[in-house]
Amino acid sequence: MLTEEEKRKYRRHLQLPEIGEAGQLKLRAARVLVVGAGGLGCPVLQYLAAAGVGTLGIIDADVVDESNLHRQILFGPADVGRSKAETAAAVVARLNPLVATEVHNTRLDLSNVRALVEAYDVVVDGTDNFATRYLLNDACVLLGRPLVSGAIYKFEGQVSVFNYQGGPTYRCLFPVPPGADEAPNCSATGVLGVLPGVVGTAQATETLKVLLNLGEVLSGRLWLFDALTFATRTLRFARRPEQAALHLGTAEPAAYAELCRPALPTITAAALRHTLAGPAAAVPLLLDVREPHEFAAGHLPGAVNLPLSQLDARAAEVPATGAVVVYCQGGTRSAQAVARLQAGFGLGNLRSLEGGIGGYEG
Template structure:
């Protein structure tokens, strides 16, 4: 029955010769951790789940608020006040009941980062602050885990893959985090709701490529400016 279910659900992507049954099998065996169930995390979770990533972890300690809803598209107004992790888990399981979803309703800290991240193959960082980004990066380096990185501000987004099969990591690009006073985020500067959807989908796409073994970003930072639709790829 499982083989039939898998075929019916995934056959539009297994038709691609670059994926096939072998690639779908890799997705099913993969264990992916998503840091943050917010603007980036919502589209990431939706697309890696519906593509068939077998085990997905979600880390967040926040609750759903009304101002989240314009961009955090897993949620609705009836869920305001509920924890993001358990709500996201329930929503993702409805999207694809064939996968396992693990919710970590806790803030990622020095004390728990290794315990949580060690359980997964690939980490996707959808966090919204530099202290978490550097903690995630440093833990992935220490544990030898691949990290998919993305960030957004205003009308612009960034995308990179760190620490994959000997590639460079966040500190090779930005050795130290900026002063918190000089580090704006969407809570104070705003963001158009479609931007995290685009960047989050790109992060999910790159993650699926990594799992399947398709060409991926290596020591490159993609800068995406949506006001003029310009892409810049920087090597580092």
């Protein structure tokens, strides 16, 4: 039974015959994993907490950067440099003390995705990279979990629900992962600050519908939103058995590593500033992959210049041990450099600076 406090708090839900006390008890018993406490994750966490979802898992390895504040509304200026997951959990606790939070201050990858997804009833994808989206999809298919997916780009957003009651999966809609140079992100292209609020709220809505078995869930449908025209449209897509069953029934998808590697390791400008201000022993090597004329015009103190155009020929100059932060002007070339050094030379000690030197100095 609901407590008197819960009855007062969720009174407007209880007045809806489609929810009522039985539905609110379902929400209290539910466990939802929110992957990414950024632009999409912030409204998702707020509304799910307010709705009374009993346990919210929050996974994010990043810290708050000043450039996040125009769209990531759980955070303020005083939070810059703090863990996103831990800060978001603290805000959720203030919003609704009846909701439990589980903080996963780590990056999602092949080593932890199965255990994390298996511990929750529904997974909400608030990430900004394709590798993690495919990784989450495959884990949800493997473990039978619904995946509420959202994505944003400049002024446009989209939402769908994958792997719901035998419905289509992410790979049914997008069978082939794009290349690294075909996958833009907010740090490189920008985004309208209010857009994640619209899309994230839609994701929260779909999550509640899944948990309550309410209405028509966006399974097999992709909802598209254009903030500039306020036009919306819905595209229908079908389950593709050869894609939906791609990894089903395998303990650890052997083909996954080839089809879609985990997201490239990155570091935010705030995290790098914090590291550079710390003990000298912890300061990473800074590798500038811009062209020599760009390097000569200005670079981070102590950085070494190794242009992307010369990377393959000079890869032996990159140390295989010790932390190395790779940067360029905006973050695109450094991501390419890290991907090439990981794939071709087995270097696992590299991180790409999000937003590049432009974001660091801006």
